[in-house]
Amino acid sequence: MSRSDTVRFRHNQAILAAAIVATIGALPLASARSWLLPVLLVPLAVGIWAWRAGTDADARGLRLRALTGQAHLAWDQIAEFATDSRGRAVARLTDGRHVPLPAVRGADLPRLVAASGQDLTDRAA
Numbered sequence: 001m002s003r004s005d006t007v008r009f010r011h012n013q014a015i016l017a018a019a020i021v022a023t024i025g026a027l028p029l030a031s032a033r034s035w036l037l038p039v040l041l042v043p044l045a046v047g048i049w050a051w052r053a054g055t056d057a058d059a060r061g062l063r064l065r066a067l068t069g070q071a072h073l074a075w076d077q078i079a080e081f082a083t084d085s086r087g088r089a090v091a092r093l094t095d096g097r098h099v100p101l102p103a104v105r106g107a108d109l110p111r112l113v114a115a116s117g118q119d120l121t122d123r124a125a
Contacts, residue, residue: 007115009103010054019047054103057115062091064102073099075116081109 022043030040049067056063061074079094083106091099104112 005115006056006058007111008054008056009101009108009112011050011103013050015050016047019043019050023047055101055112057112059115059117062101062112064099066102071099075118081113083109 026039030037053066064071077093079092082090087106089101089104
């Protein structure tokens, strides 16, 4: 399986741009006093999260990425997909747990399922 077979879902890149602007804006404040240097950590963390967080889907399953970690869900662990009240995608696992899918909206679910390589027309029949 090549990397090109992976479908990636990421947050809007405007978040990353806002984090960069916030970091530049915080530089004068942080350089004024040494005890204000931790102020730079907030926009830096938001920028790293915006760049890294999301969901990757391929024939093996889903990889959910966050700021500091990641989780892998095989397709056979997933019972169904749904959306929450805000339109974000959620996976219901076979053990009953509900796992939110970072950066995936309800409208993205057909593309997410297509990444599995399964023929969905057989299941619908």
